[in-house]
Amino acid sequence: MSNVGKSPWIIHYDGSSCNGCDIEVLAALTPLYDAERFGVVNTGNPKHADIFVVTGGINDQNAPVVKQIYDQMLEPKVVVACGACACGGGVYQTCYNILGGVDTVIPVDAYVPGCAIKPESILDAVIAGVGILDEKAKAMKMNPADKDRSEKDASTGAHASVADVDDGTNADAE
Amino acid sequence: MSKRTVVPFGPQHPVLPEPVHLDLVLEDETVVNAIPRIGYVHRGLEKLVEKRDYTQFVYVTERICGICSFGHSLGYSECVEKLMGIEITDRAAYLRVIFHELSRMHSHLLWLGLLADGFGFEALFMHAWRLRETVLDIFEEVTGGRVIFSACDVGGFRQEVSNETLAGIVAKLERLRDEYRTIAKTLLEDSSVKSRMVGVGHISTDKALELSMVGPFARASNVATDERLNGIGAYGDLAAFEPVLSDGGDCYARCDVRVREVLQSIDIISELVDKIPDGEVMVPVKGNPEDGAQAMTTLEQPRGQAFYYSKGNGTKNLARMRVRTPTSQNIAGMVAALSNVELADVPMVILTIDPCISCTER
Numbered sequence A: 001m002s003n004v005g006k007s008p009w010i011i012h013y014d015g016s017s018c019n020g021c022d023i024e025v026l027a028a029l030t031p032l033y034d035a036e037r038f039g040v041v042n043t044g045n046p047k048h049a050d051i052f053v054v055t056g057g058i059n060d061q062n063a064p065v066v067k068q069i070y071d072q073m074l075e076p077k078v079v080v081a082c083g084a085c086a087c088g089g090g091v092y093q094t095c096y097n098i099l100g101g102v103d104t105v106i107p108v109d110a111y112v113p114g115c116a117i118k119p120e121s122i123l124d125a126v127i128a129g130v131g132i133l134d135e136k137a138k139a140m141k142m143n144p145a146d147k148d149r150s151e152k153d154a155s156t157g158a159h160a161s162v163a164d165v166d167d168g169t170n171a172d173a174e
Numbered sequence B: 001m002s003k004r005t006v007v008p009f010g011p012q013h014p015v016l017p018e019p020v021h022l023d024l025v026l027e028d029e030t031v032v033n034a035i036p037r038i039g040y041v042h043r044g045l046e047k048l049v050e051k052r053d054y055t056q057f058v059y060v061t062e063r064i065c066g067i068c069s070f071g072h073s074l075g076y077s078e079c080v081e082k083l084m085g086i087e088i089t090d091r092a093a094y095l096r097v098i099f100h101e102l103s104r105m106h107s108h109l110l111w112l113g114l115l116a117d118g119f120g121f122e123a124l125f126m127h128a129w130r131l132r133e134t135v136l137d138i139f140e141e142v143t144g145g146r147v148i149f150s151a152c153d154v155g156g157f158r159q160e161v162s163n164e165t166l167a168g169i170v171a172k173l174e175r176l177r178d179e180y181r182t183i184a185k186t187l188l189e190d191s192s193v194k195s196r197m198v199g200v201g202h203i204s205t206d207k208a209l210e211l212s213m214v215g216p217f218a219r220a221s222n223v224a225t226d227e228r229l230n231g232i233g234a235y236g237d238l239a240a241f242e243p244v245l246s247d248g249g250d251c252y253a254r255c256d257v258r259v260r261e262v263l264q265s266i267d268i269i270s271e272l273v274d275k276i277p278d279g280e281v282m283v284p285v286k287g288n289p290e291d292g293a294q295a296m297t298t299l300e301q302p303r304g305q306a307f308y309y310s311k312g313n314g315t316k317n318l319a320r321m322r323v324r325t326p327t328s329q330n331i332a333g334m335v336a337a338l339s340n341v342e343l344a345d346v347p348m349v350i351l352t353i354d355p356c357i358s359c360t361e362r
């Protein structure tokens, strides 16, 4: 655990999962598994999140939603595909309305197998995700092009995100 | 009349574990109309019967929904058994009902937690989910799985569960009952909790009947609908069964009904464990469903009535498998309950319907 230098905040989206994996993702946050002891917080706001936890496969209707949440998250970010469905379609692989796993629309950093996944393996994946997050952050510091971009994010993007967050919190707080 | 605004709600929203989209038409802060849009979780499971044979399809039905997973495998198995004229043993029928009631407890405890989270009572959410782990431990101990555990199969119950294990389950549930009472007390008596729920999202009995609502949502509007009354399977052997009702019709009543149903499930399990007969749990299943044979059955899922239909075509694949799930029945009720509530209460109303989108869209 000594390599974990950051409290990762996660955002969870249910692609087209059966709920089995979703409730296990939530169970990982509750007292028995207690991911919060590692500083993991489940947030509803993509701009607050470091790790995108996706359950379930991709279909035509949710593909843009998954992509949008991914795009709204700020760099560095990590995607964790949770469960057989998110990894490659799972039992629904041959269904007419399933395009495939999460990697059909966004790049995935960690795959968690299982149907349903066990909360323990979600913890493993999130902790592995923090390692990847650190590496990505380091790479960003080293790459001047990225540095420019993040400064630009900080100046122009900040205004955009303040507006967005405002909308977001209003909608969240209802 | 003030200006109307449309606020999009979902598909990704902090209170929703599942994606559903609502266009909320507002006048000032008040919702005048809610237009649901579904389809984010549609997979096309019913068509999968063409590719999976009728014994494999049990695993697919379990994955219609991970929360009501056992119920779906139970409904499907009962339906196919009817189609093929298979008589299961009494012990298997009892075990099925015991596990179905355990699933209801896990579903309701999960829901109580989500509700608490919905009104910002984080500690209560954590406690409800902590108690729920007791039920999941039982599943894991007996079957090896926590949420999807493939215990029910066409022909009976796949696990032989000893009488000692069953007695152990009852003892665990009795311990849970005491702890659960404290949580229930907070949910039902705390004034800040009440202030979020009493009088919010009201549906009258007539309206509930008109909209064909099912499950705890309907029972909270004093409609005595409960498929368990039909006495299918071991439910028929219960000494008495009364559906849990409330005449409040609001969010508080819906919470109250589910809180009491958890206790009712514990009673049902204890009674059946006392009465369970000895014997085998599986009967051999041979042959294929006949061409043109049809069967249907209903089941009380944690969220209400579910309906199963199957049709054979003489091969190992079914010609048709149809499920009608409780939430698809309740969406009209949800839209009705949302009208005239304040925007800030929308998440509460949606949560107290306990929507299961995954079931609805399959």
Ligand code: SF4
Residues within 6 Å of the ligand: A016, A017, A018, A019, A020, A021, A022, A055, A056, A082, A083, A084, A085, A086, A090, A091, A114, A115, A116, A117, B063, B066, B148
């Ligand atoms: S991997 Fe299995 S449990 Fe998880 S969402 Fe898919 S079908 Fe459900």
